[in-house]
Amino acid sequence: MNSPKFYLYFFSIVIITLGCKDTSKKSESVTFVPTATIDSTQLETVSLSEQENEEKFQLTEDNAIDFFFNYEKTLNSNKVKITTNLGSFTVELYDNVPYHRANFIYLTRKGYFNYTQFHRVVKDFIIQGGNSDDRKTGKKRADIGRYLLPPDTRKGHKHDRGTISMPSSEMDNPHMLASPFEFFIVVTDPGSYHLDDEYTPFGRVIEGMDIVDKINNQPVGEGDWPMQNIYIEKAEVVE
Template identity: 55%
Template sequence: MSKQTAISKKTKKIIPEEIKETTFLLTDDNVMEFFLEYDKKHKENKVRITTDFGEIDIKLFEATKFHRSNFIYLTKKKYFNNTQFYRVINNYIIQGGNSDDQQTLNKRKKIGRYLLPNDHKKGFKHDRGMVSMPSSAVANPYKMASPFEFFIVQQHGGAHNLDGDYAVFGKVVKGMEVVDKIAAVPTDKGDWPQTNIYIKKIEIIE
């Protein structure tokens, strides 16, 4: 057997596994089973958001298993890196996880198209510093969540008008002063910051 033949056979053996790994996509049909299993093996519950204004540490709640697991999964996939806080309303919320960059859309396509199962009825309120997830913009009677985006309640006294409609799945444990700085930036009529506010990275710290 020539050296060239041996290399070709080895290459053929490796490629199917690589294809299998890169073509897995989350869908509405497999998301519940996937994250129930993911929750058993991935127990990380604290992340750090690095922004242009500083760092924000967030603790994720074990009780909201679908949302916690999803956030950890996307963090490990480096989805949030170089996305933005794209909706900012002072004394209300800052919302991130999206961008007008084509790379963000490409990353979403590689992860899948899905909504998260309902994690609303866990007793968590939209107090100041809580982290929540917006519902999908599509017709959505079960209030399933759009998995790629999140918002932090910045309003003093909380934003309890949101209770019951959106799933609180974590809280800021350090860096609310950074949230306040972001919330105070000038925005356009659509609440998009006049200067882009990048999420440089989100990383797991515990």
């Protein structure tokens, strides 16, 4: 018959053995389970993940208004400089037309307008930009999203000479929702006031109106498309 000392010795061996097995399992778990400590490699991974999520974001009819409502609150600038192959001009955007202002600055910062064209020129009336026959423009639109903006015609702004405004979509559009990717600038002196109740003025040219007039004087072909392409080489927010 075994003595009590034998059992005490036996149980001590068992406890030590189990303790070693637990330590081994914990050691293995460190290899596969992330810890609370983040090294520089993990930070780079998180950063890349955030970039991918941002790149995947697209504007839609459902989220555009909420997005621009919040985006507009972050803006500290209301001027955009547009450089074309014929010269540059600067527009100042109205503070009280928040969705259209936010949309224009957002697209500018996304680089959308770069390498688009002034694709419609109507003598002594308007120049219209933001489109192109280049497939890259269609791809940029698809990447940004598909959405329209509500008109905002009752803020007291008129279609005076130099006004920048947003055309309505060519889609089935009884409410005259605005096509967010294009804009037009009035060159009529003193203005084209028959547009006031249909389109949304959201800014005005404050510098370089002579360049706008120069664009308006270019010869055009069928569909008011300039016979020589007029490119927007760069649009940039003036901080």
